[in-house]
Amino acid sequence: MPKRSRSGGPARRNINRAPSPLLAFTLPWLTILVGSLVPGWLMIASAPVLPPLGFLLFLSWRQLRPGLLPIWSGLPLGLFDDLFSGQPFGAAVLLWSLAAIVLELIEARVPWRSFLTEWLVAIGLIVTYIVACLVLVNLAGAGAHVGIILPQVVISVLSYPLVGRLVAVVDRFRLTPIMVVQ
Amino acid sequence: MAPPANRRSGFSRRAQYSTFFSYTAGGVVVVVGLILLVVSILNPGAFSGLRGVAVDATQPAGEVTAAGRSYGRHVWASIGGFFVSGREQARLERELAEAKVRLVEAKATEAENRRLKSLLRLKEAGSAPVAFARLTRSTSASARRFAIISAGRKDGLAKGMPVRSPEGLIGRVMEVGSSSARVLLITDTESLVPVRRATDGVPAFAQGNGDGTVRVRLINLGINPLKTGDVMVSSGSGGLYRPGTPMVILTKILRDGAIARVLANPSDTDFVMIEHTWAPQEPPPPANIESGGR
Numbered sequence: 001m002p003k004r005s006r007s008g009g010p011a012r013r014n015i016n017r018a019p020s021p022l023l024a025f026t027l028p029w030l031t032i033l034v035g036s037l038v039p040g041w042l043m044i045a046s047a048p049v050l051p052p053l054g055f056l057l058f059l060s061w062r063q064l065r066p067g068l069l070p071i072w073s074g075l076p077l078g079l080f081d082d083l084f085s086g087q088p089f090g091a092a093v094l095l096w097s098l099a100a101i102v103l104e105l106i107e108a109r110v111p112w113r114s115f116l117t118e119w120l121v122a123i124g125l126i127v128t129y130i131v132a133c134l135v136l137v138n139l140a141g142a143g144a145h146v147g148i149i150l151p152q153v154v155i156s157v158l159s160y161p162l163v164g165r166l167v168a169v170v171d172r173f174r175l176t177p178i179m180v181v182q
Numbered sequence: 183m184a185p186p187a188n189r190r191s192g193f194s195r196r197a198q199y200s201t202f203f204s205y206t207a208g209g210v211v212v213v214v215g216l217i218l219l220v221v222s223i224l225n226p227g228a229f230s231g232l233r234g235v236a237v238d239a240t241q242p243a244g245e246v247t248a249a250g251r252s253y254g255r256h257v258w259a260s261i262g263g264f265f266v267s268g269r270e271q272a273r274l275e276r277e278l279a280e281a282k283v284r285l286v287e288a289k290a291t292e293a294e295n296r297r298l299k300s301l302l303r304l305k306e307a308g309s310a311p312v313a314f315a316r317l318t319r320s321t322s323a324s325a326r327r328f329a330i331i332s333a334g335r336k337d338g339l340a341k342g343m344p345v346r347s348p349e350g351l352i353g354r355v356m357e358v359g360s361s362s363a364r365v366l367l368i369t370d371t372e373s374l375v376p377v378r379r380a381t382d383g384v385p386a387f388a389q390g391n392g393d394g395t396v397r398v399r400l401i402n403l404g405i406n407p408l409k410t411g412d413v414m415v416s417s418g419s420g421g422l423y424r425p426g427t428p429m430v431i432l433t434k435i436l437r438d439g440a441i442a443r444v445l446a447n448p449s450d451t452d453f454v455m456i457e458h459t460w461a462p463q464e465p466p467p468p469a470n471i472e473s474g475g476r
Contacts, residue, residue, distance in 0.1 A: 097212045
């Protein structure tokens with residue numbers, strides 16, 4: 001996580017420059033949408049092996065910038081994820097919104113955080129999310145056993161810090177002062 | 183890390199209301215998600231149109247990534263092949279010689295089959311493939327095993343058509359968009375294919391396990407006649423998959439069946455072929471039982 005104030009602008013001040021409001025607003029949403037698409041393109045998998053990248057990015061953005069994505073952002077982002085994920089439609093809307101509410105509550109209770117506590121919170125949410133996805137799939141009629149998600153759980157938990165790193169890079173780019181202030 | 187200061191509403195009425203409404207909106211979205219989920223569980227095809235449109239829209243990017251995947255695989259195969267080429271060459275030559283003999287035998291069998299079928303007046307209905315397509319994406323982060331192919335309604339695809347690669351059966355078409363289709367792979371837990379042993383026709387069912395393997399369940403219980411290395415082919419019962427399409431090879435024998443590996447691994451497959459649904463014609467009704475029969 002970058003050592004910067006969470007409340008606003010970049011540490012480096014460029015005189016007479018401001019970040020583009022368009023980039024600053026759209027990049028978090030765009031990265032999550034692309035994250036929902038990418039795992040499907042990477043491989044034609046015979047087992048659930050790739051992390052649910054859209055969800056990881058969603059968590060990461062909410063942890064890096066609490067309040068940047070509203071609590072209801074699970075609706076549009078989850079709907080988009082559901083179109084491509086293969087889960088029963090509505091699964092991501094439900095689970096992403098619940099995750100957002102839980103994160104919001106945790107943040108209110110435990111305001112002081114470090115890399116480790118954020119990772120632990122994320123691990124809890126990721127494991128719950130993947131297990132809940134399996135439960136919903138089985139409710140919808142598939143009889144998959146729990147063992148098949150173990151590789152995915154491990155890969156997702158380990159790749160979360162990398163996703164957080166990526167989000168930090170995008171966040172720095174998002175707030176680069178590029179527009180001349182009149 | 184210190185908590186962000188701007189998140190406390192304090193005494194401001196406006197800030198308190200906006201916090202309250204954001205939580206309310208979150209709750210409403212959860213309810214919306216629950217409703218969507220119940221609808222889609224009760225009626226799995228409810229949102230297939232929406233999914234079709236979305237996948238159609240991302241299809242060009244899917245084509246590009248599919249080409250990239252195929253290129254990457256070929257590069258690795260070339261590097262690997264460099265080290266084993268001598269051994270492989272010798273083995274392939276030996277196998278080719280054997281295969282040539284087998285091919286002649288197979289041609290003879292095929293000719294005999296044709297002759298016998300013409301005696302029985304059986305016709306091969308719609309044996310020409312419907313379309314060829316690329317596997318463009320899959321649900322690699324979900325417990326379900328779906329893949330998307332780059333052919334759709336305008337290529338003549340319809341729901342239920344079997345999809346195969348040169349190595350064997352891949353799955354069947356579940357949902358059709360205008361230029362893409364969703365395929366249920368045979369490794370999915372909801373896929374159930376009637377199969378038989380290639381050598382002697384022991385009947386069984388092959389159901390996906392969801393982890394890349396397939397569970398083969400025998401229909402006739404009793405002594406399990408299966409052995410490791412047996413190849414199961416689709417039997418055509420139920421009239422969906424063409425009989426004789428190679429499907430799985432058994433790797434581990436269980437009490438009432440076996441665990442099997444798929445012959446046509448979708449991740450190694452560039453192009454797939456979509457076939458017509460195999461519906462055998464009903465045998466003609468016995469003409470005039472009174473006069474002809476007795």
